[in-house]
Amino acid sequence: MLNGVPSLAELHAMPQMQQPSYPDPAAVADVVSRLRGLPPLVFAGECDGLRDKLAAVADGRGFLLQGGDCAETFAGVNADNIKGKLRVLLSMAVVMTYAAQVPVVKVGRIAGQYAKPRSKDTETRGGVTLPSYRGDAVNGFEFTPESRTHDPGRLLQIYNSSASTLNLVRAFVKGGFADLRGINAWNADFVRNSNVEARYEALAHEIESALAFMIACGVDDEQLSTVDFFASHEALLLDYEHAMTRIDSRSQLPYDTSGHLLWIGERTRQAEGAHVAFLRHVSNPLGIKLGPSTTGEDAVRTAELLDPDRIPGRITFITRMGARDVRSKLPPIIDAVESTGRKVVWSCDPMHGNTFESANGFKTRSFVDVCAEVNAFFDVHEELGTWPGGVHIELTGDDVTECLGGVDALAETDLANRYETACDPRLNRNQSLELAFMIAERLSD
Ligand code: PEP
Ligand code: MN
Numbered sequence: 032m033l034n035g036v037p038s039l040a041e042l043h044a045m046p047q048m049q050q051p052s053y054p055d056p057a058a059v060a061d062v063v064s065r066l067r068g069l070p071p072l073v074f075a076g077e078c079d080g081l082r083d084k085l086a087a088v089a090d091g092r093g094f095l096l097q098g099g100d101c102a103e104t105f106a107g108v109n110a111d112n113i114k115g116k117l118r119v120l121l122s123m124a125v126v127m128t129y130a131a132q133v134p135v136v137k138v139g140r141i142a143g144q145y146a147k148p149r150s151k152d153t154e155t156r157g158g159v160t161l162p163s164y165r166g167d168a169v170n171g172f173e174f175t176p177e178s179r180t181h182d183p184g185r186l187l188q189i190y191n192s193s194a195s196t197l198n199l200v201r202a203f204v205k206g207g208f209a210d211l212r213g214i215n216a217w218n219a220d221f222v223r224n225s226n227v228e229a230r231y232e233a234l235a236h237e238i239e240s241a242l243a244f245m246i247a248c249g250v251d252d253e254q255l256s257t258v259d260f261f262a263s264h265e266a267l268l269l270d271y272e273h274a275m276t277r278i279d280s281r282s283q284l285p286y287d288t289s290g291h292l293l294w295i296g297e298r299t300r301q302a303e304g305a306h307v308a309f310l311r312h313v314s315n316p317l318g319i320k321l322g323p324s325t326t327g328e329d330a331v332r333t334a335e336l337l338d339p340d341r342i343p344g345r346i347t348f349i350t351r352m353g354a355r356d357v358r359s360k361l362p363p364i365i366d367a368v369e370s371t372g373r374k375v376v377w378s379c380d381p382m383h384g385n386t387f388e389s390a391n392g393f394k395t396r397s398f399v400d401v402c403a404e405v406n407a408f409f410d411v412h413e414e415l416g417t418w419p420g421g422v423h424i425e426l427t428g429d430d431v432t433e434c435l436g437g438v439d440a441l442a443e444t445d446l447a448n449r450y451e452t453a454c455d456p457r458l459n460r461n462q463s464l465e466l467a468f469m470i471a472e473r474l475s476d
Contacts, residue, residue, distance in 0.1 A: 033276055033278065034283060034284065034285050034312070035285070035312045036276055036285050036309065036312040036313065037308055039269065039270065039273045039274075042269050042273060042309055043305070045305040045308055046301060046303060046305065047304065048148070048298055048299045048301065048306070049148040049165075049296075049298055049299055050268070050269060051165065051169045051170075051181040051183075051268070052181055053183050054180065058184070059270060061183075062183045062184065062186050062187055062270075063186075063270050063273070064274075065187065066190060066271065066274035066275060067274050071275070071277050071288030072142070072197055072262075072275070072288055072289055072290065073197070073262065073286075073289075073291050074288070075279035075281065075282065075284070077261070077291055078291050078292075078315045078316065080259070081136070081138070081261045081291045081292060081316050081344075082316040082342070082343070082344035082345060083344055084134075084136045084259070084344070085136065085316050085343075085344035085345075085347060085376050086344030086374075087134070087344075088344075088376045088418075089344060089374040089375055089376045089418075089420060090343075090374065091418040091420075092133075092134070093133060093135070093136055093420075094133045094134070094136070094420065094421055094474060095135075095347065095376055095378055095421025095422070096120065096123060096135050096136065096137055096138070096422060096424075097138040097140065097263060097292075097349075097378065097421065097422070097423045097424070098138075098139065098140060098424035098425070098426045098463070099116055099120070099139045099141045099144060099425070099426065099427075100116070100140060100141075100425065100426075100427060100452070100457060101140075101144075101425045101452060101456075101457060102144065102145065102147050102166050102452070102453040102454035102455075103140075103141065103142075103144045103145050103167070103196075104145075104167050104172075104453050105145075105167045105188060105192055108195060110199060112429075113141075113199050113200065113203075114199075114208075115427065115428025115429055115460075116141060116427060116428045117204070117208075117209075117260070117428070119427070119428040119460050120137060120139060120260075121209055121258065121260075122231065122464060122467070123464060123466075123467035124137050124467075125214065125234075125235075126231065126234060126464065126467040126468055126471050127470055127471045127474060129234060129237070129238055129471075130468070130474075130475055131470075131475040132475070133474055136259075136261075136421070137259065137260045137261065138260075138261045138262070138291070138292055139261070139262055139263065140263060140264060140425070141196060141262055141263075142192075142193040142194075142196040142197040142200060142262040142290065143193045143262060143263075143264035144263075144264040144265065145168035145189045145192070145193075146267040147164070147166035147169075147267070147454050148165075148265075148267060148296050148298045148299065149164075149165055150298075151163055159174075161176060161179040162181070164179065164453070166453075166454070167185065167188070167453070168185055168186065168189045168268055168271070169181050169182070169185060170182060170185070172453055183270070186268070186270060186271045186274075189271060190271075190275075190289075193262075193289065200260060200262070204257060204258050204259070204260045207256060209257060209260075210255065210256040210257075211238065211242060211255045212239075212242055212246075212255060212256070214235045214238055214239060215232070215235050225438045225439065225461050226438055227465045227468065228461070228464075230464075230468060242255065261291040261292060262291050262292075263290050263292035263294065263318065264289070264290050264294075265293070265294050265295070266289075266293035266294065266295065266306065266309075267296065267299065269305055269306070269309060271289065272289060272293070272309065273309065275287055275288050275289035276288070276313060282314075284314045285312055285313050285314065286313055286314050287313040287315055290315075291316070292315060292316045292318060292347070293315050293317060294317065294318030294319065295307065295317070295318070295319050295320065296320050297320040297321070297322040297383070300319055300320065300321075300333060302333065302336060307333070307336055307337065310337060311336055311337050311339075316344055316345055316346075316347065317337055317345060317346060318347045318348075318349050318423075319333055319337070319346065319347070319348055319349065320349045320351060320380065320383070321348055321350045321351070322351055322352070322383070322384065323356045323360050323384060325360075325364055326364070326367075327363045327364050327366060327367025327368070330348065330364045330367060330368050331367050331368055331371055331373075334346055334368060334371075334375065338373075341373055341374075344376075346375040346376070347375065347376040347377075347378050347420070348375050348376070349378045349380045350364065350377065350378070350380065350408070351379075351380035351381070351382070351383040351384045351423075352404070353385055353400075353404065354381070354384070354385055354400040354401075354403035354404040354407065356384070357384075357404050357407040357408060357411065358407050358410070358411060361407075361408065361411045362411055362414070362415060365377065365411070365412070365415055366415070369415075376420040376421055377408075377412065377417065377420045377421070378420055378422060379404065379408035379423065380422075380423040380424075381401040381402075381403075381404035381408070381422070382401065382424060382455065384404065385397065385401060385404060386455060386456070389435070389446060390443060391443055391444070391446065393433075393446040393447075394455065394456055395433065395434060395435055395446060396434045396435070397435045397436050398434055398435060398436035398437040398458070398462055398465075401434070401458070401466065402469055405466070405469065405470065406469075406473070409473045419473075422466075424458060425456070425457045425458065426457050426458040426459075426460075427451075427452075427457045427458075428460055429449070429451070429459065429460065430459050430461070431449045431450065431451050431452070431457060431459045432445045432446050432447075432449045432450060432459070433446065433450055433451070433452050433456035433458075433459070434456050434457065434458050434459070434462060436462075437458070437459075437462035437465055438465050
């Protein structure tokens with residue numbers, strides 16, 4: 032029916048990890064059929080545009096910045112929150128572009144990042160055991176039996192939330208908000224209270240005078256006033272992703288129109304599993320998370336399955352080894368893939384291999400570990416002569432206190448102040464900017 036894409040029933044008959052267990056199958060079928068009739072959220076041509084940009088990154092001619100919440104929430108679909116995330120991502124991109132003089136491809140974990148794989152199916156509190164929270168796409172965060180029941184109606188809510196988020200993002204990036212000539216104004220209502228902030232301001236002033244010079248010389252085109260920004264999420268829920276798949280009228284190829292770039296998580300990338308069987312047939316650019324148990328052979332086989340034709344820009348490997356293991360685990364994977372002659376984007380996720388529980392009970396990450404993994408990633412690529420193509424970061428535009436360290440030297444006792452994530456801990460605005468300066472330095476070495 033969908034040009035090679037297995038049917039949903041065929042997918043569900045394959046080994047499938049991390050799927051909801053809905054109490055009423057008829058209700059799921061109804062939601063899926065409603066989703067099939069709704070307009071696509073993104074267009075095939077946009078996905079192709081991103082793939083072309085990623086092909087340049089794979090070739091060493093650009094850098095990928097992918098970032099956003101671990102889990103978006105329905106409550107977070109409001110202008111301030113979306114604007115905050117966009118602003119921090121665009122600020123990071125500016126730092127990297129200007130300081131390192133490399134084009135930065137900007138991709139949000141946004142407008143669709145609502146479903147979470149979990150290591151445990153249930154959670155026990157005070158003697159009560161309930162299903163784990165699997166993201167707003169599946170059930171509610173609140174610890175009650177009603178809220179934790181898997182509800183297919185939420186799939187329509189992801190569609191609507193993604194649509195309104197994407198609408199605002201598109202308005203911001205094309206409507207003047209991202210105009211480089213107003214770069215200082217982006218920060219106007221940031222609290223200017225840190226070294227990073229001062230460093231950012233100084234850089235913004237430099238950019239303003241460079242732009243004034245260019246404009247005086249007569250360069251004043253569209254490119255200064257708009258940016259390309261893409262949406263990505265983990266393609267976890269087979270029902271939703273399958274229902275959002277459409278045939279592109281120009282090429283007759285299937286695209287998963289729920290987002291521009293989709294990634295397969297560390298827990299769902301089994302070669303014989305349903306996620307690989309589905310995503311191999313859609314034409315979007317794909318991310319694949321690779322954790323510390325990955326062998327070179329696994330990575331090569333996954334790339335062969337998902338990209339048999341070696342389409343430039345199709346595959347981004349997002350490695351998340353942990354600061355301690357990255358120097359030993361990453362090189363054999365890169366060697367194996369590169370020795371096939373295949374070109375991929377190598378991106379570093381310095382978050383997911385560095386999570387631990389603080390003594391006072393918060394799931395957290397340490398900014399020094401995040402920096403250590405990024406630095407080791409750059410070192411490894413430098414030693415192998417390969418291109419460190421990008422980073423994948425969990426972050427927010429707010430001044431949350433979820434990760435330790437950074438310019439504000441957040442300590443364990445600070446975590447309780449503003450710990451707001453629905454899932455994994457995110458870098459706050461200052462930590463994100465600080466990381467961007469560090470990456471810019473590595474890129475301009
Ligand atoms: C994530 O990106 O939030 C995630 C769950 O990652 P991973 O699949 O790498 O564990
Ligand atoms: Mn996460």
